[in-house]
Amino acid sequence: DADVTQTPRNRITKTGKRIMLECSQTKGHDRMYWYRQDPGLGLQLIYYSFDVKDINKGEISDGYSVSRQAQAKFSLSLESAIPNQTALYFCATSGTSGGADTQYFGPGTRLTVL
Amino acid sequence: EDQVTQSPEALRLQEGESSSLNCSYTVSGLRGLFWYRQDPGKGPEFLFTLYSAGEEKEKERLKATLTKKESFLHITAPKPEDSATYLCAVQARYSGGSNYKLTFGKGTLLTVNP
Numbered sequence: 001d002a003d004v005t006q007t008p009r010n011r012i013t014k015t016g017k018r019i020m021l022e023c024s025q026t027k028g029h030d031r032m033y034w035y036r037q038d039p040g041l042g043l044q045l046i047y048y049s050f051d052v053k054d055i056n057k058g059e060i061s062d063g064y065s066v067s068r069q070a071q072a073k074f075s076l077s078l079e080s081a082i083p084n085q086t087a088l089y090f091c092a093t094s095g096t097s098g099g100a101d102t103q104y105f106g107p108g109t110r111l112t113v114l
Numbered sequence: 115e116d117q118v119t120q121s122p123e124a125l126r127l128q129e130g131e132s133s134s135l136n137c138s139y140t141v142s143g144l145r146g147l148f149w150y151r152q153d154p155g156k157g158p159e160f161l162f163t164l165y166s167a168g169e170e171k172e173k174e175r176l177k178a179t180l181t182k183k184e185s186f187l188h189i190t191a192p193k194p195e196d197s198a199t200y201l202c203a204v205q206a207r208y209s210g211g212s213n214y215k216l217t218f219g220k221g222t223l224l225t226v227n228p
Contacts, residue, residue, distance in 0.1 A: 042218045090158070108155065
């Protein structure tokens with residue numbers, strides 16, 4: 001079984017709809033992240049959480065919110081989806097090993113907003 | 115500001131034709147340099163973490179090296195299944211809890227023809 005899972009894997013929605021992307025991990029890591037990836041722009045950090053009570057904004061948090069329901073679960077919500085939120089979304093987790101914080105990514109959710 | 119530049123943007127090789135991908139970086143105190151492999155529409159797959167200049171790591175046909183300004187990913191006798199985008203990222207030694215942050219390059223798209 002995969003260590004980091006994301007649901008759904010693909011989602012098509014309409015402008016103005018609220019949607020939630022979910023992430024679960026079995027790696028036992030405290031730190032979890034949400035990224036989006038657009039062609040030519042690379043990976044951009046949306047939100048990150050160091051534990052259940054610690055949630056922080058990343059580079060591009062406007063239009064998004066998150067919820068850390070448990071150590072292993074971290075959800076991303078789009079309150080009112082808009083077309084420029086069409087992208088690939090990745091969840092990641094990290095733990096410190098050997099002096100650096102290695103991030104492990106989930107398989108991604110392809111979101112299309114019409 | 116941390117910066118990562120990868121070159122070339124795209125590389126096409128024949129099966130068995132060895133080559134190297136470059137990752138140049140600027141960071142105020144390196145905590146770790148990471149290499150990931152990403153297949154189309156999938157999440158980045160962790161390959162290596164390098165911590166200090168002079169360090170080398172190998173995995174099958176891949177070998178990553180690190181200097182104070184750049185890292186190379188050497189691919190020896192590549193096969194078509196090595197075709198993917200290879201991403202480089204750096205993590206800096208920041209104080210105040212910011213040392214989780216990854217700065218990614220835009221990647222090198224490698225195509226290996228049979």
